[in-house]
């Protein structure tokens with residue numbers, strides 16, 4: 090059975106720009122508004138077929154998918170839309186935060202490569218703050234307690250530790266992140282492995 094109307098309209102929809110590059114997520118309600126205004130089209134994720142609202146309404150809901158029920162219609166729950174005009178990739182930078190450093194480094198200590206549990210994860214300043222190291226993407230990495238203690242206030246060259254990789258500003262788009270669990274498996278056909286692994290909160 091399909092979901093109730095209320096759930097359906099707040100379910101997440103992936104938004105692609107005109108070139109089919111994923112740029113954000115929105116609610117089904119907003120997605121359908123864009124389609125009805127002719128600013129976007131609906132995509133059938135399994136076939137990549139593009140529909141306007143009218144032709145979408147001729148599709149029957151998938152057995153495992155949700156539906157929107159109106160008094161006269163049962164509409165298949167959209168999961169992906171493509172914008173008609175917008176062709177840019179929003180240039181917003183991923184905000185620097187502790188949580189985003191965790192995500193960039195995949196919860197791996199950037200010195201020993203060990204998977205670090207949240208409770209013992211620390212942010213290490215590659216150039217120590219005591220000598221002017223800043224809170225930036227290029228200077229902050231995830232470290233386990235042991236490596237962070239071993240490094241202390243020393244410079245990299247003095248402590249005998251090596252970075253797994255040079256820390257940089259991540260290139261994933263912050264606007265594709267969603268609340269935990271708020272993503273559809275069908276989006277996998279539209280986003281890169283990296284975006285899926287890093288940007289989709291699920």
Ligand SMILES: [Zn+2]
Pocket residue numbers: 198199200201202203232233234235236237
């Ligand atoms: Zn470590």
